[in-house]
Every structure is written in C-alpha cells, then in structure tokens.
Amino acid sequence: MTRLIPSQPDTPPAPAIFEAAQERLRRLGARVTQPRLCILACLIGSDEALTHQAVIDRLPGQGEAIDRVTVYRVLDWLVEQGVAQKRAGNDRVFRFSLIEHEAARAEVHRQHSHFHCTRCDRTFCLDDASMPAQPAPPRVPSGFAIEHVELTVNGVCADCGARLPRPPGSTS
Ligand SMILES: [Zn+2]
Ligand SMILES: [Zn+2]
CATH class of the missing domain: 1.10.10.10 (Winged helix-like DNA-binding domain superfamily/Winged helix DNA-binding domain)
Known part of the structure; x- marks a missing residue:
C-alpha cells in the first residue's frame, strides 16, 4: 500500500x-x-x-x-x-x-496567532515573537464577557504562492 x-x-x-x-x-x-x-x-x-x-x-x-x-x-x-x-x-x-x-491542543493554540491560507485552507501556527503586541480587544455587546481573543492572519502560504499565479492586484 x-x-x-x-x-x-x-x-x-x-x-x-x-x-x-x-x-x-x-x-x-x-x-x-x-x-x-x-x-x-x-x-x-x-x-x-x-x-x-x-x-x-x-x-x-x-x-x-x-x-x-x-x-x-x-x-x-x-x-x-x-x-x-x-x-x-x-x-x-x-x-x-x-x-x-x-482540549490541550486548543489551549496551546490559544497562546499564539495563526496564519490561514485561503487557497489550501491550511492553518499554520505563528511564532509569537513575530507578532506585534496584542491589539486591544474589540468592543462586545453589553452583558458579553471576553475570555480570549485570537488573531488569524488570512493570506496565501508559501507552497500555494509558489504553485499558483499571483492574484491580480497583488503587490508583494
Ligand atoms: Zn497553533
Ligand atoms: Zn496554501
């Protein structure tokens, strides 16, 4: 096999x-x-x-x-x-x-940010050292309590970037 x-x-x-x-x-x-x-x-x-x-x-x-x-x-x-x-x-x-x-995995992933590739739909863990200071949490409706804020950067990963033509209007 x-x-x-x-x-x-x-x-x-x-x-x-x-x-x-x-x-x-x-x-x-x-x-x-x-x-x-x-x-x-x-x-x-x-x-x-x-x-x-x-x-x-x-x-x-x-x-x-x-x-x-x-x-x-x-x-x-x-x-x-x-x-x-x-x-x-x-x-x-x-x-x-x-x-x-x-549950342990979810806890680990809460500690850092992620990059989500919009082409292959894979999610990558980002090294926290590469991240700017956490932005202020968004305002939530009254009565809602924030437990944690996750940051996911959306874009195209290196594999997909190398394989596929750049989308029109892409500058980088
Ligand atoms: Zn992660
Ligand atoms: Zn990808």
Whole structure:
C-alpha cells in the first residue's frame, strides 16, 4: 500500500498506553474488549487526530484481528461515551482524537496567532515573537464577557504562492 503523505510511523501503542486505555474503560464502567482497548490505546498514543484508516494501520498486527466495521463502531462508541471527538477535516475525512488531547491542543493554540491560507485552507501556527503586541480587544455587546481573543492572519502560504499565479492586484 502506498501512502501519499508519510506522517508518523504506524507503530502499535506502547504497553503503558494499553494500561491507560484499560483504566479508562474501567472508569467508564464499560466492558473491556480487545477492540475497545486497542482502538482507545491508538487514540491515547497519538498526538494528532486519526482517520479510520490511520487507526487501522496502528492496530497491532495492522488491524488483521479487528475488522473494519468494528473499528468504525468502536470509534463512534468512544465519541458517544465522551472519550473521543470526531471532526471532519478540510478534506472532509473524519478524524478521531482523544477529548483531552483536543482540549490541550486548543489551549496551546490559544497562546499564539495563526496564519490561514485561503487557497489550501491550511492553518499554520505563528511564532509569537513575530507578532506585534496584542491589539486591544474589540468592543462586545453589553452583558458579553471576553475570555480570549485570537488573531488569524488570512493570506496565501508559501507552497500555494509558489504553485499558483499571483492574484491580480497583488503587490508583494
Ligand atoms: Zn497553533
Ligand atoms: Zn496554501
């Protein structure tokens, strides 16, 4: 099988992660089955959100022991249990991640600004040192409370800039 974008090596999770997964299932009061254990361990062990296929690739024995339908069912079950989160990416493919990982990621991304490419729709994290002092927060209607302000710069990323002709009227 060829892979267009090699990301992390598809290695099964470490034993400690299986223990964490087992503990997690017990705390849910759920039956600990092999598929639940393996699939939850994959999510716990991954820094990024995983597609169905990425989960299957990371299962011990490359998912031979757990059929595809079971993987789909267990992932949806983890979402129902509030353990995992399911999101469609820019490519409209569903990706699953552990709720805490997602919360931690959101917290990290709140600490800096972002650049959003309007052509490929990717979002890049910006180094805060490159940013000017935070602008004053906008005024909000009475009764509204600001918790944090995020800055997203919209434009064209380097990849898209190199690949595509410049839009008319572009000066830089
Ligand atoms: Zn970020
Ligand atoms: Zn781009």
